[in-house]
Amino acid sequence: SYELTQPPSVSVSPGQTARITCSADALPKQYAYWYQQKPGQAPVLVIYKDSERPSGIPERFSGSSSGTTVTLTISGVQAEDEADYYCQSADSSGTWVFGGGTKLTVL
Amino acid sequence: QLQLQESGPGLVKPSETLSLTCTVSGGSISSSSYYWGWIRQPPGKGLEWIGSIYYSGSTYYNPSLKSRVTISVDTSKNQFSLKLSSVTAADTAVYYCARHFIGYDILTGYYFGWFDPWGQGTLVTVSS
Numbered sequence: 001s002y003e004l005t006q007p008p009s010v011s012v013s014p015g016q017t018a019r020i021t022c023s024a025d026a027l028p029k030q031y032a033y034w035y036q037q038k039p040g041q042a043p044v045l046v047i048y049k050d051s052e053r054p055s056g057i058p059e060r061f062s063g064s065s066s067g068t069t070v071t072l073t074i075s076g077v078q079a080e081d082e083a084d085y086y087c088q089s090a091d092s093s094g095t096w097v098f099g100g101g102t103k104l105t106v107l
Numbered sequence: 108q109l110q111l112q113e114s115g116p117g118l119v120k121p122s123e124t125l126s127l128t129c130t131v132s133g134g135s136i137s138s139s140s141y142y143w144g145w146i147r148q149p150p151g152k153g154l155e156w157i158g159s160i161y162y163s164g165s166t167y168y169n170p171s172l173k174s175r176v177t178i179s180v181d182t183s184k185n186q187f188s189l190k191l192s193s194v195t196a197a198d199t200a201v202y203y204c205a206r207h208f209i210g211y212d213i214l215t216g217y218y219f220g221w222f223d224p225w226g227q228g229t230l231v232t233v234s235s
Contacts, residue, residue, distance in 0.1 A: 029215040035154075035222075042203055042225040043154065054223065086154055090218040094167045096144075096207075098154040 002026060002091040004099035011105040018074040020102045022087030025068055032070040033088045034063060036081075037101075043086065047072060074104075082106040109134040111204050111226035119198075119233050125191040129204030129226060136185045137162040143187045144207035144222055145178065147200040155200075159207045160187055167209070194233045201228040 004024045012018040022032060031050055035043035045054055047063035050070055060075045074081055087099040115127035129143065136143060144159035158168040160178045168176050172191070180187040191198060205222040212219060 026217065030217045031219045033221040042228050043222075044225070045221055045223040048221045048223075049219070088154075088221065090220060092217050093170075094218050095169060096156040096159075096167075096218075096220065096222075098146075098156065101153045 002089075002095065002097050004032075004087050004089060004097055006085075006087060006099040006102045008100070009103045009105065011107055012074075012077050013107045014079060015076055018077050018081070018104055020072045020074075020085050020087075020104065021069050022071075022099050023069045024089065026089070026091065030089050030091075032063070032065065034061075034072045035086045035088065036083045037086065038083045046085075077104075077106055079106050109206065109224055111206065111224065113202060113204050113226045113229040115229060115231070117230060117232060119194055119231060120235050121195055121233055122193055125189070125194050125198060125231055125233070127189045127202055127204075127229065127231070128186050129188070131185045131187075131206075136180065136187065137182050140208065142167070142207040142209050142220075143180070144205050145189045146203045146205060146222065146225075147198075148203070148228075149197075149200045157189065157191075157202075159209065196233050199231065199233045201230050203228045 034047035036046050037043040046061050050065040051063040062073045084101045086101045090096045110132045112130045119125045142159040145157040158178045160166045175192045177190040205225040209220040
């Protein structure tokens with residue numbers, strides 16, 4: 001089955017840059033999407049099609065893709081960015097898959 | 108502004124059928140551009156896509172749940188619904204509904220798509 005691999009946790013100090021990776025063999029042929037989920041809340045789309053940012057999402061959120069890895073970058077991290085982040089993609093059979101999630105801690 | 112709201116029982120007995128409804132407001136479920144999906148999240152764990160439906164009734168299901176899942180749509184009520192049969196404690200989760208954009212890249216042979224926006228979610232506990 002198609003799997004997306006994320007690090008369980010990432011820690012960063014306020015004002016620094018956080019990078020969260022997501023890897024899978026099919027990613028060179030497939031778009032990735034990123035969601036932010038704060039405790040007790042529903043996920044929110046923050047990046048679509050690898051690097052596009054939905055309206056209303058701050059410019060400090062960006063996405064990139066290289067080979068089998070996609071990366072969510074948060075520049076100038078703020079305390080409010082502390083959350084779980086999930087990558088998501090799809091396979092060739094019409095199955096949509098989420099990564100295991102990465103807990104971003106702002107120190 | 109499009110909004111989605113899940114509703115249904117918060118407690119289901121083992122071996123019974125879980126039934127949830129998602130009501131869409133601020134837009135039509137019959138939009139030609141979108142599917143409508145269900146995603147769940149067990150307590151303290153990650154997200155799992157369950158399945159998605161188009162207003163015409165066309166569906167995609169997660170192969171791992173397909174044998175137990177039925178998703179249906181009622182365009183007259185602007186609602187879509189989830190039924191999950193033969194539930195066990197492992198089906199205890201927060202269940203979310205979401206609008207699901209789906210596309211297919213004929214060059215790569217892969218589907219693509221994203222979920223946005225999401226409902227607030229509803230906790231369903233499977234217990235006797």
